[in-house]
Amino acid sequence: xxxxxxxxxxxxxxxxxxxxxxxxxxxxxxxxxxxxxxxxxxxxxxxxxxxxxxxxxxxxxxxxxxxxxxxxxxxxxxxxxxxxxxxxxxxxxxxxxxxxxxxxxxxxxxxxxxxxxxxxxxxxxxxxxxxxxxxxxxxxxxxxxxxxxxxxxxxxxxxxxxxxxxxxxxxxxxxxxxxxxxxxxxxxxxxxxxxxxxxxxxxxxxxxxxxxxxxxxxxxxxxxxxxxxxxxxxxxxxxxxxxxxxxxxxxxxxxxxxxxxxxxxxxxxxxxxxxxxxxxxxxxxxxxxxxxxxxxxxxxxxxxxxxxxxxxxxxxxxxxxxxxxxxxxxxxxxxxxxxxxxxxxxxxxxxxxxxxxxxxxxxxxxxxxxxxxxxxxxxxxxxxxxxxxxxxxxxxxxxxxxxxxxxxxxxxxxxxxxxxxxxxxxxxxxxxxxxxxxxxxxxxxxxxxxxxxxxxxxxxxxxxxxxxxxxxxxxxxxxxxxxxxxxxxxxxxxxxxxxxxxxxxxxxxxxxxxxxxxxxxxxxxxxxxx
Amino acid sequence: xxxxxxxxxxxxxxxxxxxxxxxxxxxxxxxxxxxxxxxxxxxxxxxxxxxxxxxxxxxxxxxxxxxxxxxxxxxxxxxxxxxxxxxxxxxxxxxxxxxxxxxxxxxxxxxxxxxxxxxxxxxxxxxxxxxxxxxxxxxxxxxxxxxxxxxxxxxxxxxxxxxxxxxxxxxxxxxxxxxxxxxxxxxxxxxxxxxxxxxxxxxxxxx
Numbered sequence: 001x002x003x004x005x006x007x008x009x010x011x012x013x014x015x016x017x018x019x020x021x022x023x024x025x026x027x028x029x030x031x032x033x034x035x036x037x038x039x040x041x042x043x044x045x046x047x048x049x050x051x052x053x054x055x056x057x058x059x060x061x062x063x064x065x066x067x068x069x070x071x072x073x074x075x076x077x078x079x080x081x082x083x084x085x086x087x088x089x090x091x092x093x094x095x096x097x098x099x100x101x102x103x104x105x106x107x108x109x110x111x112x113x114x115x116x117x118x119x120x121x122x123x124x125x126x127x128x129x130x131x132x133x134x135x136x137x138x139x140x141x142x143x144x145x146x147x148x149x150x151x152x153x154x155x156x157x158x159x160x161x162x163x164x165x166x167x168x169x170x171x172x173x174x175x176x177x178x179x180x181x182x183x184x185x186x187x188x189x190x191x192x193x194x195x196x197x198x199x200x201x202x203x204x205x206x207x208x209x210x211x212x213x214x215x216x217x218x219x220x221x222x223x224x225x226x227x228x229x230x231x232x233x234x235x236x237x238x239x240x241x242x243x244x245x246x247x248x249x250x251x252x253x254x255x256x257x258x259x260x261x262x263x264x265x266x267x268x269x270x271x272x273x274x275x276x277x278x279x280x281x282x283x284x285x286x287x288x289x290x291x292x293x294x295x296x297x298x299x300x301x302x303x304x305x306x307x308x309x310x311x312x313x314x315x316x317x318x319x320x321x322x323x324x325x326x327x328x329x330x331x332x333x334x335x336x337x338x339x340x341x342x343x344x345x346x347x348x349x350x351x352x353x354x355x356x357x358x359x360x361x362x363x364x365x366x367x368x369x370x371x372x373x374x375x376x377x378x379x380x381x382x383x384x385x386x387x388x389x390x391x392x393x394x395x396x397x398x399x400x401x402x403x404x405x406x407x408x409x410x411x412x413x414x415x416x417x418x419x420x421x422x423x424x425x426x427x428x429x430x431x432x433x434x435x436x437x438x439x440x441x442x443x444x445x446x447x448x449x450x451x452x453x454x455x456x457x458x459x460x461x462x463x464x465x466x467x468x469x470x471x472x473x474x475x476x477x478x479x480x481x482x483x484x485x486x487x488x489x490x491x492x493x494x495x496x497x498x499x500x501x502x503x504x505x506x507x508x509x510x511x512x513x514x515x516x517x518x519x520x521x522x523x524x525x526x527x528x529x530x
Numbered sequence: 531x532x533x534x535x536x537x538x539x540x541x542x543x544x545x546x547x548x549x550x551x552x553x554x555x556x557x558x559x560x561x562x563x564x565x566x567x568x569x570x571x572x573x574x575x576x577x578x579x580x581x582x583x584x585x586x587x588x589x590x591x592x593x594x595x596x597x598x599x600x601x602x603x604x605x606x607x608x609x610x611x612x613x614x615x616x617x618x619x620x621x622x623x624x625x626x627x628x629x630x631x632x633x634x635x636x637x638x639x640x641x642x643x644x645x646x647x648x649x650x651x652x653x654x655x656x657x658x659x660x661x662x663x664x665x666x667x668x669x670x671x672x673x674x675x676x677x678x679x680x681x682x683x684x685x686x687x688x689x690x691x692x693x694x695x696x697x698x699x700x701x702x703x704x705x706x707x708x709x710x711x712x713x714x715x716x717x718x719x720x721x722x723x724x725x726x727x728x729x730x731x732x733x734x735x736x737x
Contacts, residue, residue: 062713136710142687143670143711148629233688236671270569272577279587301673301708302684303691307613308606315602322594326587329561334578336571347566354558358551365605367543367612370536371680374673374708440677442708445716449704 010507021105022507027091028405030112034084037119041075042470044068049429049463052456055448065446066134067153071123073137074157078164079119081390082250085257086171088397089199091405093175095498096193098184098516100508103177107170114167122160125153133157136444138247139220141239142231146224155224162217165246169210172203179203184497186516193496193519194267194274197281198260201288205249205256208292213246237304244295252291254386256284258393259324262346265396266328268494269343270335273520280327287320300366301373307366314364321357325350340492341415345396348423352388356381359434374444377437380430387466388426395422395473400494402480403487407503414476421469428462495520534660534694536612540680543608550597612681615694619662623653627665627672627685627707630714637664641737647717653705654723656730660696673709676722682708697724 010016017025048068051059060068094102102108125132130151135144139157142148179192179200192200216239223229230239267274274280294314296305328350337343359381363369372378395418402410432455437443441452448456490499499522501510514525569575622637631646634653645651655661665674667685675682676695683693697703707718725733 062716066710066713140671140709148670148712236686236688270577271571272579273581275580276582276587278582279584301682302686303693304684304686304689307609311605311609312602315598315605318598318601319591319594323587323591325558326590329558329565330583332562332565332569334580335565335569336575336577337566337569338571339566347562350562351559354555358554361601362544362547362551365543365547365601365608367536367539367605367608368547370612370682371540371677373682374675374710375677440675440704440706442675442706444710447716 019109021101021109023090023094023102023105023108024405024505026102026105026108026112027087027089030083030087030090030115033112033116033119034080034087037075037079038084039470040123041072041080042467044072044075046463046467048072049460051446052448053460054456055450055453057447060446062446063131063134066444067126067132069444070133070136070157071126074122074133074161075119076386077137077250077254078161079115079122081254081386082168083115083164084394085202085254085390086168086175088261088394088401089175089202089257090171092401092498093178093196093199094182095404095501095505095509096196096496097179097182097187098497098510098513099178099182100510101182102174103181104174108174111167111169111171111174114170115164116167118160118163118165118167120160121156121163125156125160128152128156138240138243141220141223141236144220144224145231146227155221158217158221158224162214162221165210165213165217169206169214172206172210175199176203176207184513184516191516191519191521193260194263194277194280195257195260195496197284198256198263201284202253202256205288205291206253209246209249209253212242213250216242216246237299237302240299240302241296241305244298247298248295249291251382251385252288254390256288258349258390258397259284259328261397261400262349262393263328263331264494264496265342265346265393265400266331267520268400268492269338269340269346270332271338271493272331272335273495273518273523274327275331275333276323276327277519279323283320283323283327287317287324290317290320297364297369298373300369311364311366315361317364318361325354338492340399341410341412341419342396342399342492344416344419345392345399345422348419349389349392349396352384352392352423352426356383356385356389359384372437374442375437376433376441376443379443380433380437383430383433384426387430392422392426395419398473400492401498402477403491404498404503404505406481407487408480408484409487409491410480411476414472414479418469418472418476421465421472425462425465425467425469428465429459430462432456432459432462490522493522493526495523497521500525534612534614534696535698536679536681536695537698539608539612543604546604547601550601613693615662615692616660619660619694621656621659621661623655623661623663625663625665625674625685626668627674628668629670629712630707630718632674632718632720634720636734639734639737641734643737645720647714647719650717650719650721652721652723654725654730654733655695655697656727657697657700657724659727660694662692662694665691665693670711671709672707672711672718674705675708676703676705678703678722684709697722700724700726 132153624635626633633644635642703722705720
């Protein structure tokens with residue numbers, strides 16, 4: 001006697017998308033939502049750059065400016081880069097490990113909706129009396145208490161951050177369980193792709209640090225409603241320590257997945273196995289462990305933490321970061337490099353993130369940070385890291401995996417235009433900020449002395465070049481989806497399992513799997529290794 | 531050089547870091563661009579099959595550790611000097627920060643200068659003499675920053691912070707709040723007037 005499993009018909013149309021537990025659909029929803037928040041937070045930045053094109057106040061009020069930089073920072077950190085990283089993970093991890101589905105797919109879907117709800121609530125602050133939150137993306141206490149920042153916009157911000165981060169935390173759990181429990185036969189931990197390793201350390205960081213922020217946000221809201229949490233002696237310092245215990249690991253949550261994406265792109269377009277796989281894996285684990293112990297380097301100028309300890313741990317990050325660079329660059333050395341748009345963005349990532357990383361070494365030294373912290377030097381530092389680093393690697397990944405996700409190729413000519421606009425725009429915008437900060441321009445000001453005008457004009461012009469670049473990318477996506485150039489299963493000769501299946505992959509990902517004998521199983525197949 | 535000459539300490543340490551930064555950036559840019567050109571795909575080019583080189587990685591890790599040791603050592607020795615605060619300072623200024631201005635009180639003299647975002651105050655200081663600052667906020671967290679002295683320190687509502695500065699050359703310097711503190715943060719400025727001891731004493735007596 002045979003038993004036949006009857007499958008319930010899957011919902012189609014809108015419900016089939018919005019309620020799907022298919023990891024690819026959840027991931028695409030989250031990718032779409034984070035790109036919407038990216039554009040919205042980017043528009044806030046464009047308004048800020050427009051205001052800063054001249055000294056004095058021209059376009060927005062002081063209060064609106066405070067709302068804009070708060071929502072720009074919050075929108076990018078909580079609603080764009082972190083969820084974007086997780087979205088790429090949700091899409092690719094099951095494919096990379098040869099799994100049919102995520103572990104706990106309903107939780108991943110719940111995580112997505114919590115995140116969207118949080119983002120919408122945060123942005124709705126603009127629609128109410130007294131406007132959106134205006135205490136900055138880390139809401140320093142007591143600035144963020146009820147007496148100093150009145151208005152429901154701040155409460156909505158706390159609620160939004162809480163929900164979004166809760167959603168991200170839940171998804172991190174789902175991803176961790178997937179990597180640990182759902183690997184295909186033969187896919188040992190030592191054969192995980194570099195991207196999978198980078199996501200694994202990312203979700204470990206998220207699961208250890210995000211819950212602390214959830215508690216801190218709950219405590220901050222309690223303080224706003226009732227008082228009595230952070231308002232005593234040491235309360236303001238305690239708030240900052242708790243916040244940065246989340247806030248520094250999250251910087252690497254916004255970095256590791258993108259290093260992993262760059263690693264895959266560089267390996268594919270150099271036509272060879274990722275170099276120094278073991279060293280890379282070891283260094284990224286060391287990197288993650290160390291990055292849990294650096295949080296108070298955001299507090300060197302407070303005079304209230306042990307600067308030398310945090311300076312030591314932060315400077316030690318040079319070692320794993322250097323080893324990662326070694327692996328990425330030595331994959332190119334000896335390769336046969338194809339200059340696709342994806343590869344150009346990966347090279348852009350290497351060079352621009354380098355500026356972010358090296359300026360990071362400078363601000364990890366307290367006597368230097370005393371001058372540079374909270375200045376535009378610091379703004380330039382983390383924009384080189386997050387924009388020049390994370391977003392460049394995201395675009396590298398976008399050009400690389402778009403054919404897998406949609407079945408069609410993105411246009412290379414528009415892609416190269418996009419790349420050059422981003423390179424020029426990023427440097428025009430962020431390099432002048434290094435000088436401005438050194439010369440004494442603080443962050444989070446709506447106006448500045450006359451002598452800073454020229455460099456601010458350059459930065460504003462650069463901002464518009466970036467905006468143009470983003471428009472070219474969106475046009476490329478639209479155009480490529482309308483005038484379809486079919487990609488086939490494996491247009492680039494990639495190393496990992498997703499290139500074995502169809503583009504886009506079927507509901508359960510694979511009809512068959514090749515033997516998995518290394519972290520680059522498709523190279524094994526092509527090279528006919530036993 | 532006095533221990534509290536923060537500008538000189540900064541300049542000396544910063545030049546080390548900037549050299550390390552520039553050398554690293556030049557090497558990485560050169561290697562990446564060279565590799566991109568040398569190993570570009572072209573007819574007959576076959577990618578190397580080698581996939582690791584443990585010895586090179588270990589040697590490279592040692593180089594990185596050495597860089598860390600040099601940077602951290604220089605940072606720690608500099609920081610010990612910059613953070614030192616004399617316990618028996620002759621001159622002490624109490625800095626009170628508030629939304630959105632400053633009060634500077636010269637301890638033991640009864641002289642106090644106050645100003646806000648509309649009329650920023652002026653902080654007179656004697657040149658070449660270490661001054662101890664005791665800083666406190668009346669409301670939110672502010673930060674006392676004099677870019678020309680390459681130094682800032684936060685002002686807290688719940689505790690004092692103490693630091694020592696020496697201005698080495700006479701002049702007029704911009705000072706301002708560096709920690710976002712609300713609506714008029716952009717204009718929470720002050721001016722530092724550094725002058726000879728004699729002129730400073732005259733100014734103090736005239737108050």
